[in-house]
Amino acid sequence: MEDCGLVVTQLDVEPGECIKVKGKIQSDAKGFAVNVGKDSNTLMLHFNPRFDCHGDVNTVVCNSKEDGVWGEEDRKAEFPFQHGDKIEICISFDETEATVKLPEAEFKFPNRLGMEKIEYLAVEGDFKVKAIKFS
Numbered sequence: 001m002e003d004c005g006l007v008v009t010q011l012d013v014e015p016g017e018c019i020k021v022k023g024k025i026q027s028d029a030k031g032f033a034v035n036v037g038k039d040s041n042t043l044m045l046h047f048n049p050r051f052d053c054h055g056d057v058n059t060v061v062c063n064s065k066e067d068g069v070w071g072e073e074d075r076k077a078e079f080p081f082q083h084g085d086k087i088e089i090c091i092s093f094d095e096t097e098a099t100v101k102l103p104e105a106e107f108k109f110p111n112r113l114g115m116e117k118i119e120y121l122a123v124e125g126d127f128k129v130k131a132i133k134f135s
């Protein structure tokens, strides 16, 4: 999954604000990722639903990245995604954790880097972005 999808930089999203990414999961999706943080090497959250990739099947893998180095992976129990789904992912954070809200599920991930704002958003993989909203 190396091609580059949507990338938004120069953001200033503060604690309690929401990043909403609306889009469609491709019908043959292997996986996709939504990354938020400072830049591509410094991620508060790499939110990576995997249908079938990197040896994972129907697993949400979350991680952080500091100075280009992946942290410890956090594999979630729920997998509320299906091929072809049109979904809206809402990401917010505070000093302790990031929250990923979906219609039928919510995921938490620690704010390991203690980031105080999100300046960078990237969407990678088999997900076609229809809209992004900041609120």
Ligand SMILES: C=CCO[C@@H]1O[C@H](CO)[C@@H](O[C@@H]2O[C@H](CO)[C@H](O)[C@H](OCc3cn(-c4n[nH]c(N)n4)nn3)[C@H]2O)[C@H](O)[C@H]1NC(C)=O
Pocket (backbone or CB within 6 Å): 001, 002, 003, 004, 032, 033, 046, 048, 054, 055, 061, 062, 063, 070, 073, 124, 125, 126
């Ligand atoms: C068992 C063997 C060693 O462990 C494996 O090590 C892999 C390499 O680090 C792990 O995969 C990486 O896991 C990272 C999160 O911890 C990222 O998901 C990384 O992919 C990042 C990435 C995605 N993309 C991308 N997405 N879509 C497109 N087009 N490009 N570009 N770079 C994956 O390649 C993978 O999750 C990990 N598996 C386990 C079970 O630990």
